[in-house]
Amino acid sequence: MDAVMAKKRIKPGPKPSEEGPRESLVALKCRQPWKEWLERLSAADERAVPVVIERALKAYAASIEFPEVPPKR
Numbered sequence: 001m002d003a004v005m006a007k008k009r010i011k012p013g014p015k016p017s018e019e020g021p022r023e024s025l026v027a028l029k030c031r032q033p034w035k036e037w038l039e040r041l042s043a044a045d046e047r048a049v050p051v052v053i054e055r056a057l058k059a060y061a062a063s064i065e066f067p068e069v070p071p072k073r
Helices: 032-045 049-063
Strands: none
Touching: 032 049
16 A cells, blocks of 8 residues: 655745735844844844834934935835
C-alpha cells in the first residue's frame, strides 16, 4: 500500500487594498547596542519600532518646516 499524506492547508492571505500593496523602503544596518537602545525606546513609548521611526520622521519634518503632511503609511 502507498502511504497517503495529508495536503497542507493554505491559509488565505490578506485581501489586497485599494491603495495597492505595501513595499519595503528601508533596512537599517546598525550595531547591537544601537538596536537594543531603539528597542528600549520603543518599549518605553509602548509602540512598535516602525511607529517610533514614523513619529520621529514626522517630528523632524515639522522641525524643518517641511510643508507636506505624510500620506497614510
